[in-house]
Amino acid sequence: MNDSRKIRLLTGIVIGLVVLNIGLLSWFLLRSETQRHRSGRVRSDTFLADTLGFDTQQRQQLAALQETYLREVRPRQRQLRQLRKTYFRLADSSFTTAQREEKALAFHRQSADVELQTLAHFDKVAAITRPAQRRLLNQLLSELPRRSFRAPNERGGRRNNNRTGKGQ
Numbered sequence: 813m814n815d816s817r818k819i820r821l822l823t824g825i826v827i828g829l830v831v832l833n834i835g836l837l838s839w840f841l842l843r844s845e846t847q848r849h850r851s852g853r854v855r856s857d858t859f860l861a862d863t864l865g866f867d868t869q870q871r872q873q874l875a876a877l878q879e880t881y882l883r884e885v886r887p888r889q890r891q892l893r894q895l896r897k898t899y900f901r902l903a904d905s906s907f908t909t910a911q912r913e914e915k916a917l918a919f920h921r922q923s924a925d926v927e928l929q930t931l932a933h934f935d936k937v938a939a940i941t942r943p944a945q946r947r948l949l950n951q952l953l954s955e956l957p958r959r960s961f962r963a964p965n966e967r968g969g970r971r972n973n974n975r976t977g978k979g980q
Contacts, residue, residue: 860937863952864945873940881933888926895919 861871899919
């Protein structure tokens with residue numbers, strides 16, 4: 813090979829390695845940003861008690877409230893998931909407008925029931941707080957739509973996915 817071919821080949825290899833390095837650095841930077849975003853998510857079963865500074869008695873009361881809430885809301889959430897599946901199967905053009913409205917209303921009614929049950933749960937949580945804790949709880953609840961929670965699964969452990977739950 814002559815010298816000009818060697819130089820072009822080596823230049824091409826160097827350019828290729830530079831591009832690969834830039835890609836690798838970009839991947840690391842984007843990945844670290846994703847990890848930072850994920851680390852901001854709430855994962856602790858005791859987040860509410862820790863944040864509000866609950867004492868032992870309040871923690872026990874909160875645990876009982878959460879257990880009752882989850883026991884009551886899980887069947888409704890399962891029904892809601894089933895209604896959601898049914899609702900989105902209505903995309904088939906063979907369904908009438910009346911059938912679609914009926915399924916949509918059933919879905920939204922069940923969704924409203926779950927949300928009302930969640931609000932009632934937080935009312936009960938507020939009842940066990942002291943005034944300063946209640947102010948902080950109200951602040952947390954106002955931020956709730958922007959937070960991402962991972963709810964405990966039915967066996968009491970944590971899920972490995974990033975779904976949103978309101979079991980706090």
